[in-house]
Amino acid sequence: MTNPSLYAAQEPIFPRRVSGRFRTLKWWIMIVTLGIYYLTPWLRWDRGPNLPDQAVLVDMANRRFYFFWIEIWPHEFYFVAGLLIMAGLGLFLFTSAMGRVWCGYTCPQTVWTDLFLLVERWIEGDRNARLRLHRAKWDVRKVRLRITKWTTWLLIAIATGGAWVFYFTDAPQLAVDLVRFEAHxxxxxxxxxxTATTFVFGGFMREQICIYMCPWPRIQAAMMDSDTITVAYREWRGEPRGKGNVRKRDKLAAQKAEAEAQAAGPGAARYAPTPYPKAALQVGGTPRITAEVQEHGDCIDCMACVNVCPMGIDIREGQQMECITCALCIDACDDVMDKIGKPRGLIDYLALSDEPREREGQPPRPVWQHIFRLRTLLYTIMWGAMGLALIYALFIRTDIELTVSPVRNPTYVIQSDGAVRNIYDVRLRNKTGTARPFGLSLTSEDVLRIDLEGANDLLQVTVPADSTLMQRVYITSRPGDPAATRNQTALRLWVEDLETGDRASRATTFHGREQ
Amino acid sequence: MSDKNIDETTGTETTGHVWDGIRELNSPLPRWWLWTFYATIVWGIGYVIAYPAWPMISGATAGVLGYSTRAELAESVDAHELANASLVGELVKADITGLAPSDDLHRYAVARGGAVFRAHCSQCHGSGAAGAKGYPNLLDDDWLWGGSMADIEYTVRHGIRNEADPDARYSEMPQFGEILEENELMAVTEYVISLSSPEHDAALAATGLELFADNCSSCHGEAALGDPELGAPNLADAIWLYGSDRDAIEYSIRNARFGVMPPWQPRLTEPDIRAVSVYVHSLGGGEE
Known part of the structure; x- marks a missing residue:
């Protein structure tokens, strides 16, 4: 007995070209997602002087994130956290409703692999040609094709890596700097x-990334249940499968059965196991067709679903961790079903909870009944609540802002005349593109005096454009006044943009002399 | 052929290992994974050669790249020193009295001075500069030796009543317990209390007034407002370095106090002295 190898070489996969509804949808999604990725940094957005005019910009050096009309400062990072939470909840929602749609349609690994496959097909031909080329000895043609393919891949990879950096600095300027070799x-x-990761992941690793490196399949599988709509094979309709030569013998019977199935309605024909009444299978009074043959399902074992699969699996074996639900096997099978005159949907998006119904020849429950259930409803509510909270937070933001941190070491200072003084570090934020004069004031139920460090009797400071100014503020209570002797007095600090009249305020506390 | 062990239930090959009749299905790992593992080992060996790694009796192997976190730190400290060199030069030379809070030099001095303060001054004056009994609060508007930038800088530089610096600020209050009678001490105490508190014995304070004029006003002034030239505190305000209760005041009169501060001139660098002076001046009580 020899010990089996504990390591397996990567099995090359040569997905065949396919066309159909889902393939068309995937082409459009690829165009849109890649379009967004490559073009977004080049969109301009006029924010006025002193501010960048790039619509989407992650400005690490100046700690700013620009997204069209929204500008996020580091202290507003909760927006990013909120968006990440929404992305997480959205993933839960989509996965529990429709399985691994993220993997199948929009995951960058899927989109770029699709693009690389397109290039591969365009240069080396479809599945059979690629298989032949793979097995062929290295000759001039193979070298030429391989080099053409790799070069094209590499160009795409460079464009991909190149587009990424444009998000982090002014894109047109960086593009010029990059070609002049003056960029950072x-x-x-x-x-x-x-470039290296795109080239290797999209060109060579492909399904290996999904199967061995990505944690998503494990996580997503945990979020699916039997009501989740997913890509599956109607084994109860397709089995036992059989190739054409077996079928020829009972073509007649099959046609007859088909007619009966059609008579039962298109819904039933699509989902139900094909009924083969024994009487219909008898030709000339002789039972020529054995029981085994009588029970042939719709699957003609043409392997179309396997040949188009980018993951190299056979969907007919049931739900598998490798399946990214790209739905290309649906397109392939529907095509075959059309050709052999069978109803579509042998491989289909379906909920596994419908299996018992379909086995009994009943149509499945409507899709909305699978999708709208407590779990997805909860995810939707949480997702929506988070979104509304973020929108609310976005709208209550002002262009000017202040934060107040009272100096607590010590909480108060006695002046020589007995007055009690509190010190506050006030951060004033000017989010506009021009320097603005800010006026500071306070409101309180008690008499308090406000002074600014730098002996500014006008209580004005100028905050430079798009920046934060730290201003030390002294608030004083005269000796004997209530605020001086009370432990704590509530007050509110106001900042006003003296040009526009915009105001913002913060509540804080005045500490009196402890009695 | 019994070369392969096939599990009957799943049809999957097994590894051939058996434990108590339990066999292990073979789910082979991708080959590239194994190569990745080998690559990490190669990387690790390269790392050990390139970077400091093996602990030796003194220190560790240096690594052929000569990398050191200490050197990196020193480099980044040097880089900052270099970047701040012009500010440091300015800090030593410039007139620091009139700096606006928004001035770059002021901000640099406050940041640097704050670090110096926390390292060298906070032990007595507190991390927030609020002081303690016997150690002046530096946040208020009361200054024993003057609160202008020049006064503060002088105090930092030379200290108070120390023997190390001949230029230290110096004054010494007599111990009036050896000069005045017991009842006279009571009267002066009452008078000093009367200067800032309405709760006092007016008759006793009136006798104390004369004693104060004879014994104390030469330093503390006729109106007891103190004299920063002599480090004589203002006795009419609300701030008491050693406490405002009768016992504390009487103790001060009877035994005198002798607060000492070390000179920082030799211990701190010139820019540090200037910076910490700006910092203390900026705390809220700095005078013009």
């Missing part, structure tokens, strides 16, 4: 790394 080394290093 980090830009070149980032492009290099992303």
């Amino acid at each position: 080394p980090i830009a070149y290093a980032t492009i290099g790394v992303l």
Whole structure:
């Protein structure tokens, strides 16, 4: 007995070209997602002077994130956290409703692999040609095709890595700097790394990334249940499968059965196991067709679903961790079903909970009944609540802002005349593109005096454009006044943009002399 | 052929290992994974050669790249020193009295001075500069030796009543317990209390007034407002370095106090002295 190898070489996969509804949808999604990725950094958005005019910009150096009309400062990072929570909840929602749609349609690994496959097909031909080329000895033609393919891949990879860095600085300027070799080394290093990962992941690793490196399949599988709509094979309709030569013998019977199935309605024909009444299978009074043959299902074992699969699996074996639900096997099978005159949907998006009904020849429950259930409803509510909260937070933001941190070491200072003074560090934020004069004031139920460090009797400070100014503020209570002797007095600090009249305020506390 | 062990239930090959009759299905790992593992080992060996790694009796192997976190730190400290060199030069030379809070030099001095303060001054004056009994609060508007930038800088530089610096600020209050009678001490105490508190014995304070004029006003002034030239505190305000209760005041009169501060001139660098002076001046009580 020899010990089996514990390591297996990667099995090359040569997905065949396919066309159909889902393939068309995937082409459009690829165009849209890649379009967004490559073009977004080039969109301009006029924010006035002193501010960048790039619509989407992650400005690490100045700690700013620009998204069209929204500008996020580091202290507003909760927006990013909120969006991540929404992305998480959205993933839960989509996965529990429709399985691994993220993997199948929009995951960058899927989209770029699809693009690389398109290139591969365009240069080396479809499945059979690629298989032949794979097995062929290295000759001039093979070398030429391989080099053409790899070069095209590499160009796409460079464009991919190149597009990424444009999100982090002014894109037109960086593009000029990049070709003049004047850009920052980090830009070149980032492009290099992303070019390498795109080239290797999209060109060579492909399904290996999904199967062995990505944690998503495990997580997503945990979020699916029997009501989740997913890509599956109607084994109760298709089995036992059989190739054409077996079928020829009972073509007649099959046609007859088909007619009966059609008579039962298109819904039933699509989902139900094909009924083969024994009487219909008898030709000339002789039972020529054995029981085994009588029970042939709709699957003609043409392997179309397997040949188009980018993951190299056979969907007919049931739900598998490798399946990214790209739905290409649906397109392939529907095509075959059309050709052999069978109803579509042998491989279909379906909920596994419908299996018992379909086995009995009943149509499945409507899709909305699968999708609208407590779980998805809860995810939707949580997702929507998070979104509304973020929108609300976005609208209550002002262009000017202040935060107040009272100096607590010590909480108060006695002045020589007995007055009690509190010190506050006030951060004033001017989010506009021009320097603005800010006026400071306070409101309180008690008499308090406000002074600014730098002996500014006008209580005015000028905050430079798009920046934060730290201003020390002194608030004083005269000796004997209530605020001086009370432990704590509530007050509110106001900042006003003296040009526009915009105001913002913060509540804080005045500490009196402890009695 | 019994070369392959096939599990009957699943049809999957097994590894051939058996434990108590239980066999292990073979789910082979991708080959590239194995190569990745080998690559990490190669990387690890390269790392050990390139970077400091093996602990030796003194220190560790240096690594052929000569990398050191200490050197990196020193480099980044040097880089900052270099970046701040012009500010440091300015800090030493410039007139620091009139700096606006928004001035770059002021901001640099406050940041640097704050660090110096926390390292060298906070032990007595507190991390928030609020002081303690016997150690002045530096946040208020009461200054024993003057609160202008120049006064503060002088105090930081030379200290108070120390023997190390001949230029230290110096004054010494007599111990009036050896000069005045017991009842006279009571009267002066009452008078000093009367200067800032309405709760006092007016008759006793009136006798104390004369004693104060004879014994104390030469330093503390006729109106007891103190004299920063002599470090004589203002006795009419609300701030009491050693406490405002009768016992504390009487103790001060009877035994005198002798607060000492070390000179920082040799211990701190010139820019540090200037910076910490700006910092203390900026705390809220700095005078013009």
